[in-house]
Amino acid sequence: MSGDAAPGAVGEGSTRTRLDRGRGALGPALELVHTGRAPTRAVLTAELGVTRATAGAVAAELEALGLIRVDARPGAPAGSQGRPSHRLELAEDGPVALAAQVHADGFRAALVGLGGRLVATAPGCETVDADPAKVLRSVVEAGAELLRETGRRCVGAGVAVPSAVAEPEGTALNPLHLAWPAGAPVREIFAECVREAGITGPAFAANDVNLAALAEHRHGAGRGSRDLLCVATGHRGVGGALVLDGRLHTGSSGLALEVGHLTVNPEGRPCHCGSRGCLDVEADPLAFLTAAGRDPGPEVSLLQQANELIRDHYADPGVRTAVEALVDRLGQGLAGLVNILNPDRIILGGLHRTLLDADPERLRAVVADRSLWGQSGGVPILACTLDHNSLVGAAELAWQPVLDDPIAALAHA
Structure with missing residues (x-):
């Protein structure tokens, strides 16, 4: 963790010890805020099972990384007593993931921030070419244009496809309602298109309903x-x-x-x-x-x-x-x-x-x-x-390395 995030969060003499102790809690803390389960520092402290000071250091580091915002002076609810806990919110101007979805009637690209929030969407295309490379290149180009327009930092990319996707190869085994060949190396093609577009971060591909379930579990009805x-x-x-x-x-x-x-x-x-x-x-x-x-x-x-x-x-x-x-x-x-x-x-x-x-x-x-x-x-x-749960789920694939280790993932973004 960087040292410049700590001052103001905890006392100077114990800052490094608390930050080192909280390094392993950065990912779990970010996931708690990302999924809406830790709206305040008090809840974060309880959920992580750490001291208040350590939770404060972790929250301050996540804020320094541009991922969350800490409101140290939230308004107290009417009739409440005592000082309200610091509020934790996702940074509205923070990084985004490039999300794409391909289905039988077209494809679409979007930028998705933490919390499953759609930041920008490109106009959808209503025809799907029989060549997966052509389709994936078009959707990535649309996403790259969104990144240029918004000036956002990108952590990675994910694409949802209407097919079983074999792991670890990332091949679409049965795109039954597309004219794509069975066994198309979707992840490999998508990753190459992402690199060609100059987009940083890893690239992923998965089945659209799997991704819908993931998004709904983290942010919706699940x-x-x-x-x-x-x-x-x-x-x-x-x-x-x-x-x-x-x-x-x-x-x-x-x-x-x-x-x-x-x-x-x-x-x-x-x-x-x-x-x-x-x-x-x-x-x-x-x-x-x-x-x-x-x-x-x-x-x-x-x-x-x-x-x-x-x-x-x-x-x-x-x-x-x-x-x-x-x-x-x-x-x-x-x-x-x-x-x-x-x-x-x-x-x-x-x-x-x-x-x-x-x-x-x-x-x-x-x-x-x-x-x-x-x-x-x-x-x-x-x-x-969620109206666009497969798109949000595709973004979750790209966000997962950040949730696992925010510092390491953002160093390569």
Whole structure:
């Protein structure tokens, strides 16, 4: 830790000892502020299990790094007694991560600060080329332009893709709803594009629903959950993710929770995986539009068409029947997952969030009726709350080295 951050935080004679003692607490402290769990120095002291002086030194060092702001004179709430604790806030002008998302109907770039806050977004593109290098280069160029416009320091970059991503290679094994070749080295291509654009920091790639779950767990509807199941359908297909003990669970090679290929209708539509009646083709936007007797139009994305149909025309008997059919299929799939995983919370994103809003009691009843754990008291089923959770999750990949070791990570940014 740098010595120039300490004066004013603790007494001069003990500054170095306290800073050295707090060096290992920098990352955990930053994560507590990043996730909103330490709004004051008093809470930070308690959560870290350190002395007040050490917590003060840690907070001062994080402020010197440009990551947080310490308000030493916050206003006291009406009727309170004693001096209020120093408030800890994320620096509004601090570093950012470059986040990118690619999906079947386009791609987008954004800059995301600590706390999951979107600082700037580039206009989205609505066509995805069959060459992943061309797409990733375009999205990185859009991000680089945002960095030039804002003048922000960048800690790294992350991209969310609609495919299982094998670890540690970072290859997209099955980009089923893109024209990309199976096994495309997405992380390698993305990292090269980032370097060519002159952007500093490491580059990462991961599955879009995994990243949505990570973002929701840290900043959204999953906050406070220990074992969190996320299921979502975006523009095409269905994905799932699992957070166990506060950590994203991706399995031995990054391929865990391919929930889209659970069979929920044995006589249903053929699936890309070779099976039939999978969630991927029975509970996504195209499946809903088909069930509602609507021909998909080319003017807006399938997800937008499906969401608008439910929100604006739910009274239509055909639309309501289609909602009930998809709710039943989704509920059957969720019940099977509950029996296997026993999560303490389920969150739903994309069209599934809209289905939950339309008929929450039906979905919860299907899950409870078909699952052992559901019958024992039920599992909370909530809607995702972050509008751009995959983008925020992509940024979390880039922020993780900073959360692990702020000084080392920022030295290379």
